[in-house]
Amino acid sequence: MKKILLVRMSSLGDIIFNIPLANVLKKNGFEVTWLVTEKGIDVIKDNPCVDNTIFVPLYKWQNRGFSFKNIIEYLKIIRQIRKENFDIAIDTQMMFKSFMFMPFCKAKRRIVRTDGVEGAQYGGNERFTIPFKDGEKNIVFKYLYYAKYLNLDGADEVKYTLPPSKKETVEKVDELLKNLDKSKPTVVIAPATTWRAKHWNKDNWIKVINSIKDKCSLVFTGNERDKELISYIGGDNFINLAGKTEIKDLIEIFSRAKLVIAPDSGSAHLARATGKPAVISIFCCTPSNLFGPFGNNEKYFSPKSSAKCSPCYMKKCPLEENQDVCTNTPEPDEIINIVNKVLQND
DSSP states (O other): OOEEEEEOOOOHHHHHHHHHHHHHHHHTTOEEEEEEOTTTHHHHTTOTTOSEEEEOOHHHHHHHOSOHHHHHHHHHHHHHHHHTOOSEEEESSOSHHHHTTGGGSOOSEEEEETTOSTTGGGGOSEEEOOSSOBTTBOHHHHHHHHHHHTTOTTTTOOOOOOOOOOHHHHHHHHHHTTTOOTTSOEEEEOOOOSOGGGSOOHHHHHHHHHHHTTTSEEEEOOOGGGHHHHHHTTGGGSEEOTTSOOHHHHHHHHHTOSEEEEESSHHHHHHHHHSSSEEEEEBSSSOHHHHSOOSOTTTEEOOBOOOTTOOOOOSSOOOSSSTTGGGGOSOHHHHHHHHHHHHHTO
16 A cells, blocks of 8 residues: 655645545555644544544644744654655645645655645656646646546546544534524525635625525524624524534534535535535635535535626735625525525425
């Protein structure tokens, strides 16, 4: 059995997009080790797509600033990696954070893409070019192309897996949802993400919620910083879990839902990876054909903004006037119609 190191450290969405690649590697007989940070450890540790994980506390290092303690911890991880004697290492992050490990990992073959930034392309001894442009295919296939480069069987197979929920997680979610009306289908709304330009107009959310609230049991999820938004759109009138969940809890919550509605976010991608609920991922400034959920047109939906400037794929809107115009569409009626369609199929 050959040993392979997969270097994809963040973000949550991209880590999820790499899970099909890890499953192809496993299917072809590799022992897979994944190098991952705080952003993805709860998605990768105990995931059947990997045999081992190596944890990098990158965000702890960043919060500390320059520190000899950081250097000591970094060198310990390098030694841990080198002891594994990997046959192959592949870098799908292609940034300086991955370059910190690739040249020193001692793998015989270190495979990188030619489109790396921050010098990441120099961390490998083999380089290849993706033969299609971003947007021509879903980003999952960009990462699966590493398997094609390695001439592996089933290199286009999209298979998501997630860690099974532990007993304590199930019990925690049971308590969080103890007041849920189970006589109606559960719809989870996760309205926030880290990019302001990805946020759908909050008044649009109100129109959708008012239209569907009597047809389903609503649950709202988010971080502490999302509480204001969730309160504004009416989440306090239902089960509001903002600030009360971790990623492992969300896996269990999404798995119990009929439908998850979110912008282009880690929550949307996580819900898709569970394979259980229908997913509506609302796209404003980012391209739906690149990041949208796919695989079943009756289950996965990517409604997008009708703004002429969309998708610009920029974190900050470049328009001096009509700031974030792309966040006003799609229209609420489009989302309501999709919700009704999903609920009617219950």
